Amino acid sequence: MATGTLTIDLDALQANWRALDAMTATETAAVVKADGYGLGSGRVAKALADAGARQFFVAVTEEAAALRAALGPAPIINVFSGHMDGDTQMIADLNLIPMLNSPEQIARHQAALPGHHYGLQIDSGMNRLGIEAYDWSPEMAEGATLVMSHLACADEPDHPANEAQLKAFLSMTAGLRIPRSLAATGGTLLGAEYHFDLTRPGIGLYGGLPFKAAQPVVTVDLPIIQIRTLQPGESAGYGCAFVAEKETKIATLSAGYADGLIRAMSGKATLWAGDVPCPLAGRVSMDLLTVDVTELEEVPKTLQILGPHQTVDQLAAIAGTIGYEILTSLGPRYKRVTK
Ligand SMILES: *Cc1c(COP(=O)(O)O)cnc(C)c1O
Numbered sequence: 001m002a003t004g005t006l007t008i009d010l011d012a013l014q015a016n017w018r019a020l021d022a023m024t025a026t027e028t029a030a031v032v033k034a035d036g037y038g039l040g041s042g043r044v045a046k047a048l049a050d051a052g053a054r055q056f057f058v059a060v061t062e063e064a065a066a067l068r069a070a071l072g073p074a075p076i077i078n079v080f081s082g083h084m085d086g087d088t089q090m091i092a093d094l095n096l097i098p099m100l101n102s103p104e105q106i107a108r109h110q111a112a113l114p115g116h117h118y119g120l121q122i123d124s125g126m127n128r129l130g131i132e133a134y135d136w137s138p139e140m141a142e143g144a145t146l147v148m149s150h151l152a153c154a155d156e157p158d159h160p161a162n163e164a165q166l167k168a169f170l171s172m173t174a175g176l177r178i179p180r181s182l183a184a185t186g187g188t189l190l191g192a193e194y195h196f197d198l199t200r201p202g203i204g205l206y207g208g209l210p211f212k213a214a215q216p217v218v219t220v221d222l223p224i225i226q227i228r229t230l231q232p233g234e235s236a237g238y239g240c241a242f243v244a245e246k247e248t249k250i251a252t253l254s255a256g257y258a259d260g261l262i263r264a265m266s267g268k269a270t271l272w273a274g275d276v277p278c279p280l281a282g283r284v285s286m287d288l289l290t291v292d293v294t295e296l297e298e299v300p301k302t303l304q305i306l307g308p309h310q311t312v313d314q315l316a317a318i319a320g321t322i323g324y325e326i327l328t329s330l331g332p333r334y335k336r337v338t339k
Contacts, residue, residue, distance in 0.1 A: 002254040004222040006334035008039050012215035014051035016205045020188055024195045029055035031202030038328045040336050042070030049075055057200055061090045068094045088112040097145055101129050119146035124168040126152040138176055146179050154186025155210040186210045208323035209313045220306040222253040227299055236290040242282030250281055253289040260329030264319040271303035
């Protein structure tokens with residue numbers, strides 16, 4: 001078997017949900033869009049339901065089928081993108097709650113599924129998704145299960161947009177007796193005034209920033225397919241980007257940019273053999289990495305790219321991106337195991 005192994009620590013995942021839940025006096029949902037941030041939404045959601053989560057969020061209705069199958073009928077599944085053309089059957093069959101984002105979506109929902117529950121997403125200043133202030137009247141919320149909005153800068157606690165959005169959300173929802181939700185992971189960390197009735201953490205559950213105290217959830221180990229010794233002046237990989245200055249032992253690993261180990265990591269990321277760092281040598285290929293293992297006395301069967309020595313956010317920083325993108329790019333080729 002030449003695929004990498006992605007190990008998901010379900011205890012750490014549950015501990016992260018409990019830790020975020022303990023920071024608030026209100027209900028804590030779980031965001032499991034993008035296949036549970038790349039880890040497998042069914043298994044992730046089931047573990048979070050066991051920890052106590054009763055509400056889940058996905059981005060699009062199509063993501064809800066696997067989730068409903070894993071969770072059974074009771075948990076609430078909300079859909080951020082609302083009620084799109086073609087969604088009606090799935091919303092009804094899977095018993096989903098669309099977060100309606102515009103007067104058009106409200107009209108579509110009322111016409112297609114009168115009496116079926118729904119939530120509303122309003123725009124408090126991010127200008128991405130949600131009903132605009134000029135289209136909004138609080139009466140629209142009559143009968144809704146939830147009124148929610150999303151913060152643009154919650155990972156920067158001092159950013160003035162946080163308070164501005166909080167004020168806008170408060171004024172748009174003043175007097176409503178319907179559950180409200182504003183905070184994702186970042187908003188949860190901003191403090192009680194951002195919590196309202198329901199928080200919606202995603203990345204923090206999976207061990208990512210801005211939840212600094214999160215336990216790491218993901219480990220990725222990559223098998224070594226072949227080892228060779230380069231003489232000084234010989235090169236490895238595309239573009240001859242790595243050139244050996246001395247006799248160098250190169251291990252070829254089975255994973256590449258098609259597995260989310262993006263090309264921007266070329267020549268920068270480190271792999272680990274236990275506690276020994278082994279630098280990536282040259283460019284990342286689609287399915288392969290070449291790694292300098294000269295320092296190892298004995299070369300193991302696998303090297304680690306995500307784990308205690310290199311977290312999701314550290315690897316992201318090396319590649320000039322964020323942990324969210326690393327996790328959701330990992331792709332289907334890994335053998336996903338839980339511990
Ligand atoms: C993705 C998303 C979340 C979860 O955000 P995290 O930063 O991962 O905690 C919550 N709400 C909305 C609307 C989202 O799009």
